[in-house]
Amino acid sequence: MARQESPARHRIMATASALFYAEGIHAVGIDRIIAEAGVAKATFYHHFPSKDELVRAYIEDQGRLQRAAIAGVPGDGPRERLLALYDALGEWSRQPGFRGCMFINAAAEYPDPAHPVRQAVAAQRAWFRSTVRDLVAAAGHPEAERIASILVLLRDGLAVGADLDDPEVLKGVVREAVLRALGEHVQI
C-alpha cells in the first residue's frame, strides 16, 4: 500500500512539478526528472505508466493544492472573502519564481481539448469559477454569473500580466477592478 505516499513517488512529483512549472512541460525530459529526483528509471515507470500520466498527476496535484489554498482564505462574510481571495492571488503572483498560472501554461502546450491534461485544467477552472460565483451571489449580487465571468477574467489577466509585465503595478489595479466589478464606486 501507500503507493501514493511512497518517498520515491513524492520526490518524483516534487521534482517534476518544479521543473514543469519553471521550464515548461515539453522542455523537460524524463531523464532530467529522474536524475534530479535521485530515482531509478524503473522506479519512475513503476509509479507512472507514461510521461503523460505524470503530467496529468502534476496538474491534478497542483489543482488540489490551489483549491485547498483558496478554500483556506479567511474573511468575515462573502464580500470580504472575495477581496481576501484576490489579495491572496496578488501575493501569489508576486512570489519569486512566479511564472504565470500553471494551468494556463500547460494548456498552451496541450492544444487538444479532449486531452486529459486539458480536461483537468477545465475542471480546475470550473471549480474556481463556481467558487467565485457563489461568493458573489452570497454577497447579494443578483447578476452573480456575469460578475463571476469578469472576476475570472481578472484572475487570468493577473496571472498573465504578473509574469509578463510588472507584478507590483497589478496588485492595486486588480483590487480596483474587483471593486468596480462588484459595482462599488472606486475613488481613484
Added chain:
Amino acid sequence: MARQESPARHRIMATASALFYAEGIHAVGIDRIIAEAGVAKATFYHHFPSKDELVRAYIEDQGRLQRAAIAGVPGDGPRERLLALYDALGEWSRQPGFRGCMFINAAAEYPDPAHPVRQAVAAQRAWFRSTVRDLVAAAGHPEAERIASILVLLRDGLAVGADLDDPEVLKGVVREAVLRALGEHVQI
C-alpha cells in the same frame, strides 16, 4: 535581394506560423515544417540560421500583423476606437481555430525573460499598452496609466478565457468590463 519576400521563405513562415500557433512551438519540429511547406532542408537553413531564429521571426511577424490590424480599427474619436478595438478582439477570440494569444502561449514555452522570443513578446505588449493608454488619455481620462493597466488585464483575460472557457459569453462580459473601467456606469 528579395530574401524577405522569396516564395520559399514565405511558405516556410506561413506553415511554421500555423503549426506553432495550433500545436505549440516545442511540439513542432523542423522536419515537419519543411515537409508541409514543400521546401528542402537546405533551403530552410539558407533562410533561417536556426529554429530559434524562425521562432523569433514568427513572433515578430505576428506582432506586425496584429499592430497593423489594431491600428486599422476604425472609430470616431478615442472612446469609440477603444470600444471598437475591444469588439475586434472579441471577434478575433471567436474565430474558428482560435487558441489563445500567440504571445502568451509562446512566453509559456520560453521561461527566460532574456530570450529573444520573450523580448519580442515584451515589445509587443508594451506597444499594445501604450496604444491603449494613449486612447484612454485622448478620451480625457486623467488616470490613463491605471485604466490602461485594467484594459490590458481584460485583453489577456479575454485571450485566455476564450480559448479555455466559452468565447461567446466573454464578448458581452468584456464590453461591460471595458465600460466599467472607463468609469461609465453600466446598466446590467
Added chain:
DNA sequence: TCCACAGTAGACAGATCTGTCTGGTATCGT
C-alpha cells in the same frame, strides 16, 4: 525462512530532433 515489493544502476531499442553536407537543377543579371 521466504516471498513480494520497492528500490538502484544502467544498457538498450527505436524514434525524433537540430543542424551539416553533398550534389544537382534552374533562373537571372552582367
Added chain:
DNA sequence: ACGATACCAGACAGATCTGTCTACTGTGGA
C-alpha cells in the same frame, strides 16, 4: 557565356527523447 543565387532531394552525424529490460539490493510481513 558565366557566375551568383535560389532551390530541391536526401544522406548523415550527434544528441536527446520515451519506454523496456536485465540484474541486483534491502526490507517487512506471513
